[in-house]
Amino acid sequence: MSRLVIDQVTVHYPGSARGVAALEDVSLVIGPEQLVVALGPSGCGKTTLLNLIAGFLQPTSGRILLDDRLVSGPSAERGVVFQDDALLPWLNVLDNVAFGLQLRGMSRAEREATAHRTLQLVDLVGFEQNPIWQLSGGMRQRVGLARGLAADPRVLLLDEPFAALDAFTREQMQELLLRLWRKIRKQIFLITHDLEEAVFLATDLILLSPRPGRVAERMQLDFGLRHSQGESARSIKSGRRFIETREYVLSLVFAQREVSTT
Template sequence: MTDLRFDQVSVYYPGQDGPVLDRVSLALAPGELVAVIGASGCGKTTMLNLVAGFQAPASGRVMVDGRDVTGPGADRAVVFQDDALFPWLDTLGNATFAARMQGVRRVEREARARAVLAQVGLAGAEGRRIWELSGGMRQRLGLARALVADPAILLLDEPFAALDALTRETVQELLLTLWGKSGKTVMLVTHDIEEALFLATRVIVMAPRPGRIVDAIKADFGRRFLAGEATRALKSDPAFIRLREQVLAGVFARAAA
């Protein structure tokens, strides 16, 4: 159980007038699943990169469990949009990567990876090469690879954007199930409003120029899914639709302005 804080964080990119992120503050409670949403250029991926340690803030602090982030680490695993799998490794090899980097013995790391692969529905695919996997399976493997690292925080950068609607929904359900079981803190960056509302306990709406947080909406559809309610019923719930329109209006109004 790990908490995450942004404290007055600003980021500038060379050649751009105005900050990409302007004094952004945000706190994620342990076990929270927060979705960050906004038009392109609002800095949502930059927020994720800051937590991952891929880049550093110009000012302000990014802290995990009260300690400043100084670089990438296996305590903050990332799942990317274009899966970023390693093609020279098979499915099992990709899943064991983090454990191999940690120096875990082969027998042990393969047992760990097989267990996680089974959780994401990839049991039996261990020996497959990654170009033999479908888009949905590759994204499951991306998730499994991150989970084998047993990170305190799971960072998801538009992980399901490239999937077709049906596959996307099953992988969303899988993510909720895994989150429910593990209780990990999750930060999800997406441009899909339905996805954000369905998965997150809190949806953070951002606006561009300068990148800032303009709204935060609490939601409980993910928890209701875990409590047994059906996905379609939840996504057509009047409360869901009302919130969706509210977020949509907010994002559009800021994007047009």
């Protein structure tokens, strides 16, 4: 079981206003089987945080460790799912999912078998040979998820994965993600600006505040866990505790906003 440690990380973008950091002194631990959700408005540094963990960006100060090894660049041990799917349109569904395995030099038969198993996990059996540009947004996002999973990373990072989907598909995808998380027992780090999504999915909710990007609040939640243990999403979301938590987080967001505007 892996452990991801973000240790007092600060990021200044070159050329940005002096003193304002994209992220300031952020510390975070993502332990085994956790589903950590970073929530915040645009400009709060949540994308910066994800890019740091993925290795696309280097921190100005502080460090990021995965199982006590310093993260210094992108690698297959940290899989990423993007908002705009970032699939390769010249490959069909199966080859897209098998792409990471192909890069690793796995034989065709072996990687297609793995890709096929992963497609079963995301309910896309029967679409193996379809070109990805023929799929709907939700299906493409499932292919992106399958591609990330097939490479068997230690941590799965999701960059606002459902933001571009319609409300129905989004809920369906959230439930799919929880089922997957339960099944594959990997740690997941997801960023979103959707409050209800964050409260529903997270085992650990990190609320980020903007300018400079800081951790404003940490909460431990169990709605996602309850759903993955069989309780229906509707009954969780209409429950009193869910609504209270959501309103509480909303009040925190508004409180921050007042602080930052005064």
